[in-house]
Amino acid sequence: MDDHFRAFTFVDRITSVQPGVRIRGLYTIPPGLDDFPASLVAEAVGQLAAWSAMAALDFKVRPVAGLAGGVEFLSFVRPGQQLELAADLESAEADAVAYGGSASANGVPVIRLEHCVGPMMPLEDFDDPQVLRERFALLCTQGATPGSFGGVPTVALERSGSVAGLWTRATLQVPTTARFFADHFPRRPVFPGTLLMDANLRLAATLAAELPTANGLPWQLRAVSNVKLRAFTPPGETLELEARLSERDEKTARLIVEIRKGPRVVGGARVLLTTEART
Amino acid sequence: MSNANITKEEIQAIFPKVADTMADALACDLEKVTLEASLINDLGAESIDFLDIIFRLERAFKVKIPRGKIVEEARGELSEAEFEKGGIVSDAGLARLKIFLNEVPADRFTSPLKAAEIPRLFTVETFCKMVIRQQRAAASAPPA
Numbered sequence: 001m002d003d004h005f006r007a008f009t010f011v012d013r014i015t016s017v018q019p020g021v022r023i024r025g026l027y028t029i030p031p032g033l034d035d036f037p038a039s040l041v042a043e044a045v046g047q048l049a050a051w052s053a054m055a056a057l058d059f060k061v062r063p064v065a066g067l068a069g070g071v072e073f074l075s076f077v078r079p080g081q082q083l084e085l086a087a088d089l090e091s092a093e094a095d096a097v098a099y100g101g102s103a104s105a106n107g108v109p110v111i112r113l114e115h116c117v118g119p120m121m122p123l124e125d126f127d128d129p130q131v132l133r134e135r136f137a138l139l140c141t142q143g144a145t146p147g148s149f150g151g152v153p154t155v156a157l158e159r160s161g162s163v164a165g166l167w168t169r170a171t172l173q174v175p176t177t178a179r180f181f182a183d184h185f186p187r188r189p190v191f192p193g194t195l196l197m198d199a200n201l202r203l204a205a206t207l208a209a210e211l212p213t214a215n216g217l218p219w220q221l222r223a224v225s226n227v228k229l230r231a232f233t234p235p236g237e238t239l240e241l242e243a244r245l246s247e248r249d250e251k252t253a254r255l256i257v258e259i260r261k262g263p264r265v266v267g268g269a270r271v272l273l274t275t276e277a278r279t
Numbered sequence: 280m281s282n283a284n285i286t287k288e289e290i291q292a293i294f295p296k297v298a299d300t301m302a303d304a305l306a307c308d309l310e311k312v313t314l315e316a317s318l319i320n321d322l323g324a325e326s327i328d329f330l331d332i333i334f335r336l337e338r339a340f341k342v343k344i345p346r347g348k349i350v351e352e353a354r355g356e357l358s359e360a361e362f363e364k365g366g367i368v369s370d371a372g373l374a375r376l377k378i379f380l381n382e383v384p385a386d387r388f389t390s391p392l393k394a395a396e397i398p399r400l401f402t403v404e405t406f407c408k409m410v411i412r413q414q415r416a417a418a419s420a421p422p423a
Contacts, residue, residue: 067331095347096330115338117330226306230325256306265323268306 003182005135006148008192010044011051011085013143014136020056020092023048024085025139028146031080038073038221039198040152041083041111045101046194049087050118053097055136056089059129061120063097064185065193068227069115074108081105095120126185152180155199157241165210167244170203172196176236191233196267197224200257204243204271207255214250219273222252227269229259237261243271251275290314290407293340297407300339304331314404317387322403329398336406342413349409350397353379368392380405 010027017023025048029036050063077083087101100114123129138144155172162168174191181189201221208219233239239259246254252274259267298312305312305322318324324332333344345352354362355375362372368391376397377388382404 067327093346096334098334115334117334119327119330226303228327228331230327 003179004131004186005144005183006179007150008043008152008180008183009047009144009149010040011047011139011144012146014048014051014139017052017055017140019052020089021052022086022088023052025051026143027083027085029077029079029081029083030147030149032147033079033149033151036077036079037198038077038111039194039201041077041103042068042071042113042197043192043194044083044085045087045103045111045113046116046118048085049089049097049099049101049116051136051139052087052089053092053099053118053120054123054132056092057094057120059123059133059136061094062123062126062132063118064121064126064190065229065232066096066116066118067229068113068117068224070113070223070225071227072112072223073110073221074112075105075110077105077110083110093120124187126188126190128186150179152195153178155195157199157203159206160240162207165207165245167242168203168207169240169242172199172239172241174233174235174237174239178235181235189235191235191237193229193233193267196229196233196239196259197227197269200241200243200259200267200269201271203241204255204257204273207243207245208253208273211245211248211253213275215275217275219253219275221271222274222276223272224269225272227267229267231261231264231266233261233266239266246270285408285411289411290404293407293410294403296339297336297403297410300335301332301403301406304328304335312403314382314402314407315384316403317399318401318403318406319399326398332406336410340410340414342410342417344409344413349401350394352412353397355379363394366394368394368397376400382408 011025012027014025027044054062084104087099090098097118099116102112103110157170157172160169160171184192239261242258243255246256255271257269257271258265301312302309305328307322316322333346337344353376357375380400382402383400387400
């Protein structure tokens with residue numbers, strides 16, 4: 001079965017769009033999934049923004065990876081819920097798209113993104129422009145049939161060193177094959193930045209688990225900022241991930257996460273954890 | 280757009296905010312962000328960092344910085360063909376570049392210079408000047 005628009009696609013329907021300005025859409029999390037990580041909700045908002053940007057530029061370029069000034073995690077989502085997605089574009093030009101966005105479920109805010117920037121790349125290097133035009137037309141009319149996403153395999157992290165409560169490192173071996181590569185992207189597979197960030201956040205969580213909290217409640221991810229991906233990660237790449245404590249008080253902990261390929265820092269983010277419960 | 284009459288005082292006035300912005304974008308120590316520092320060679324910036332910095336400067340100073348037009352501005356009255364041939368900056372182009380990027384120490388202008396390598400010359404002061412030029416352009420524009 002062709003996994004294009006099935007294996008790593010998170011917009012079922014575009015309900016309104018002004019190309020290059022604003023876009024609204026829907027995505028139903030397949031009910032059969034075990035969970036749907038927050039990083040994939042962020043991916044859904046990014047994909048929605050990408051549709052608006054690509055449409056504004058006649059599907060000649062598309063955003064790939066990039067950076068996010070801030071991502072706030074406001075509540076959890078469950079399989080079966082429908083996400084209401086929104087993106088407002090600050091600019092959509094041939095070299096970059098800048099946008100902010102959000103996702104809600106049943107009117108409850110789930111995630112908020114601000115100051116996101118996606119470098120634009122020639123679309124035909126990654127996908128068939130005509131196929132994307134047709135998909136965009138479908139999404140803007142009757143929409144796609146929900147439920148095609150079957151989840152993504154958890155990419156294992158192999159711990160390579162740590163000092164309890166201060167820092168921890170792990171090796172991430174990007175798979176050589178995976179369904180999502182057929183969708184991200186058909187002509188040039190790239191390990192999705194949101195999955196890379198998800199791996200980083202999992203590593204950050206292991207470090208956080210070593211930090212005592214004043215009220216005994218577990219640390220919860222509240223926000224990430226300064227998210228930046230400097231390079232595309234192809235299948236089979238080996239990356240080193242590091243999470244280190246930056247500062248901490250009774251209710252908040254700030255961590256820095258970094259992704260390295262050899263000596264080069266290819267990505268990173270700042271992570272805010274709190275002991276206040278998310279709904 | 281000329282930058283010949285941008286004063287040191289104007290640059291110093293915005294430098295602290297530019298430096299803060301760059302240190303945050305590049306996750307580096309503020310002390311490393313000096314006016315003379317090359318973004319690529321000294322601060323380790325890559326192409327995505329340039330985008331990041333420009334968007335941050337736009338927000339910080341409420342100006343619109345024309346990305347991709349920096350080299351065009353540097354070229355001035357020279358045509359593209361006069362400025363570079365086969366990806367190599369011509370002698371006339373190099374002379375023009377030295378005037379436009381007069382904050383860059385002369386020994387950093389290597390010859391032959393690949394056009395794609397021009398961003399390697401950019402210093403923190405280059406970005407200060409970009410902001411000042413856009414502030415001036417905004418101030419002189421008729422109200423919308």
